[in-house]
Amino acid sequence: MIGISSISFGEDVEREVLDTLRSGIVAQGPKVKRLEDEFAALVGARHAVAVNNGTTALVAALQVQDLQPGDEVLTTPFTFVATLNAILEAGATARFADIREDDFNIDPAVVADRITDRTRVLMPVHLYGQAADMGELMPLARRHDLAVVEDAAQAHGATLDGKGVGTFGVGCFSFYATKNLTTAEGGMITTDDDALADRLRVLRNQGMRQRYVYEMVGHNYRMTDLQASLALPQLGSYLQQVEARRRNAEALRTGLKDVAGLTLPTELAGRGHVWHQFTVLLDENAPIDRDTLADRLTEREVGSGIYYPKTAYDYDCYRSHPRVVIEDTPVATSVAARCLSIPVHARLSAGDVDRIIDAVRGAMEA
Numbered sequence: 001m002i003g004i005s006s007i008s009f010g011e012d013v014e015r016e017v018l019d020t021l022r023s024g025i026v027a028q029g030p031k032v033k034r035l036e037d038e039f040a041a042l043v044g045a046r047h048a049v050a051v052n053n054g055t056t057a058l059v060a061a062l063q064v065q066d067l068q069p070g071d072e073v074l075t076t077p078f079t080f081v082a083t084l085n086a087i088l089e090a091g092a093t094a095r096f097a098d099i100r101e102d103d104f105n106i107d108p109a110v111v112a113d114r115i116t117d118r119t120r121v122l123m124p125v126h127l128y129g130q131a132a133d134m135g136e137l138m139p140l141a142r143r144h145d146l147a148v149v150e151d152a153a154q155a156h157g158a159t160l161d162g163k164g165v166g167t168f169g170v171g172c173f174s175f176y177a178t179k180n181l182t183t184a185e186g187g188m189i190t191t192d193d194d195a196l197a198d199r200l201r202v203l204r205n206q207g208m209r210q211r212y213v214y215e216m217v218g219h220n221y222r223m224t225d226l227q228a229s230l231a232l233p234q235l236g237s238y239l240q241q242v243e244a245r246r247r248n249a250e251a252l253r254t255g256l257k258d259v260a261g262l263t264l265p266t267e268l269a270g271r272g273h274v275w276h277q278f279t280v281l282l283d284e285n286a287p288i289d290r291d292t293l294a295d296r297l298t299e300r301e302v303g304s305g306i307y308y309p310k311t312a313y314d315y316d317c318y319r320s321h322p323r324v325v326i327e328d329t330p331v332a333t334s335v336a337a338r339c340l341s342i343p344v345h346a347r348l349s350a351g352d353v354d355r356i357i358d359a360v361r362g363a364m365e366a
């Protein structure tokens with residue numbers, strides 16, 4: 001079976017973890033600091049603040065915005081549910097703007113329509129590793145005085161016109177096991193704002209500036225040196241890993257380009273895609289539906305994943321939530337019914353990619 005993701009650690013990671021164990025410093029320490037410095041450099045941000053997962057990265061980034069009850073965060077409905085959970089955890093009201101089908105990301109034209117006088121934060125998600133249209137979104141945010149919190153959980157190192165995601169607003173990254181970079185569980189917040197970075201560091205550590213001197217109501221969002229030890233060696237070869245994903249994506253696009261009923265993902269002009277996922281869409285007139293394609297790929301021992309089967313708000317617990325405002329998002333609803341992600345990860349061999357192409361071509365023949 002060719003898996004949709006593949007996790008493997010080299011001897012360099014084993015050595016780094018062993019070194020941490022032997023050092024006796026296992027909680028937040030010098031390795032977290034090193035990971036912050038190296039990650040900030042990768043993204044091109046002044047500051048990186050490590051936290052214990054991508055969801056708390058989003059929560060913390062919202063908590064430092066001083067939101068009041070009734071304040072709204074405008075985001076995409078086509079995302080992992082953590083995006084929505086973070087908004088609700090931070091006490092804000094969630095609203096949604098529809099996506100575009102070409103990049104699966106929030107549509108600036110719909111955003112412009114759905115900004116209200118209570119909107120405080122714009123929260124785009126750089127889904128599947130491709131930057132949202134920040135060129136259109138940032139001027140909108142500036143005009144309406146909105147803070148920008150980027151959910152970059154899937155987009156480590158992605159760029160727009162050469163500028164790293166996570167440097168447009170406050171960037172939130174995840175190092176969950178299946179992400180492009182992993183610490184098993186972990187997260188990172190990036191910002192160019194010195195004061196904001198300082199507040200995030202205090203918030204992450206129980207609101208404590210110096211030992212037992214509390215400056216704000218805080219939390220324990222700390223990452224550990226054990227976790228950082230997993231990611232440090234990966235960072236050294238990360239750009240090569242991205243290059244391998246890009247090569248695989250290009251081979252998949254070439255091998256599948258004439259398959260009737262299938263729309264392939266594209267890297268839009270100016271965007272440096274890091275191909276966290278390679279997601280195809282089954283067209284309305286496709287010979288089979290999405291679930292049939294997934295089943296047939298399983299029979300051919302090719303893994304696939306549905307990211308995501310429904311819009312984030314389309315569950316009873318959110319539909320009945322007093323702080324979730326639901327409006328139509330027809331593109332996201334349609335895409336959720338037609339999307340399927342197939343393997344693109346860096347550990348695929350050329351033979352694996354050929355097998356994936358053959359399996360998809362065979363499966364799509366009615």
Ligand SMILES: *Cc1c(COP(=O)(O)O)cnc(C)c1O
Nearest residue numbers: 053054055080082153174175176
């Ligand atoms: C993974 C992910 C998160 C949450 O990250 P965790 O580290 O799992 O908490 C948030 N948003 C998106 C889009 C994600 O893919």
